Amino acid sequence: MIKVWGRRDGSNVIKAMWCIGELGIPYERIDWGGKFGGNDDPAYLAKNPNGRLPTIEEEDGWCVWESGAVIRYLSAKHDMGGLYPADPRDRADADRWMDWSSLNLAGFNQVYLDYHFRLSPAERDIAKMEAAVKATIPRLDVLNAHLASRNYVGGDRLTIGDIPAGALIHRWMTWTPKDLLPSHPHVAAWYARLCERPAYKEHVMEATNKPAA
Numbered sequence: 474m475i476k477v478w479g480r481r482d483g484s485n486v487i488k489a490m491w492c493i494g495e496l497g498i499p500y501e502r503i504d505w506g507g508k509f510g511g512n513d514d515p516a517y518l519a520k521n522p523n524g525r526l527p528t529i530e531e532e533d534g535w536c537v538w539e540s541g542a543v544i545r546y547l548s549a550k551h552d553m554g555g556l557y558p559a560d561p562r563d564r565a566d567a568d569r570w571m572d573w574s575s576l577n578l579a580g581f582n583q584v585y586l587d588y589h590f591r592l593s594p595a596e597r598d599i600a601k602m603e604a605a606v607k608a609t610i611p612r613l614d615v616l617n618a619h620l621a622s623r624n625y626v627g628g629d630r631l632t633i634g635d636i637p638a639g640a641l642i643h644r645w646m647t648w649t650p651k652d653l654l655p656s657h658p659h660v661a662a663w664y665a666r667l668c669e670r671p672a673y674k675e676h677v678m679e680a681t682n683k684p685a686a
């Protein structure tokens with residue numbers, strides 16, 4: 474059985490766990506990092522020299538880190554031709570959205586984390602939230618147009634391409650103040666489809682922290 478090192482609510486752990494849930498593979502997850510600590514532990518650093526989460530450890534001790542690499546490795550190993558498209562062009566169609574999500578979409582996440590969980594109400598600056606929303610809208614315009622003609626990012630079924638963006642979109646939908654949330658109907662329809670998936674419910678929706686009301 475694989476071991477997953479990482480606290481359940483970490484944004485990059487969530488991606489790996491959703492992938493594992495979709496694949497239906499057995500795992501043991503060890504609470505690590507954040508309030509659990511351990512990132513500086515020499516034995517952990519031998520598994521992942523970055524001291525970050527998640528790290529996936531196979532039974533023979535072989536490890537993979539970087540959430541995108543984790544998703545690609547596990548889905549290629551366990552669902553070639555499914556979650557991991559077998560055809561190189563189909564794979565590239567999906568795969569590019571993984572990098573796109575990390576490089577283009579994820580920027581709002583740190584601002585939202587600060588606003589909702591790290592800063593006291595007196596320290597919060599709504600202007601920073603508004604700026605993060607404004608910067609994200611053009612990214613979501615691109616995703617929205619892409620999803621106008623397909624049910625999932627990579628085509629008619631869930632692939633690796635949906636995972637990073639799909640994990641982030643739950644934060645966008647639930648952490649953006651309602652009066653700032655713009656309309657992206659095709660993104661909203663895709664999000665509704667994701668919300669129907671048991672693995673998404675368990676590893677994304679239930680694992681994502683809820684801001685105080």
Ligand SMILES: N[C@@H](CCC(=O)N[C@@H](CS)C(=O)NCC(=O)O)C(=O)O
Binds near residue numbers: 524525539540541
């Ligand atoms: N690019 C890395 C980023 C890893 C990362 O920064 N993970 C965060 C958690 S999501 C972390 O380790 N934070 C320190 C901690 O939670 O202790 C990946 O995608 O896996």
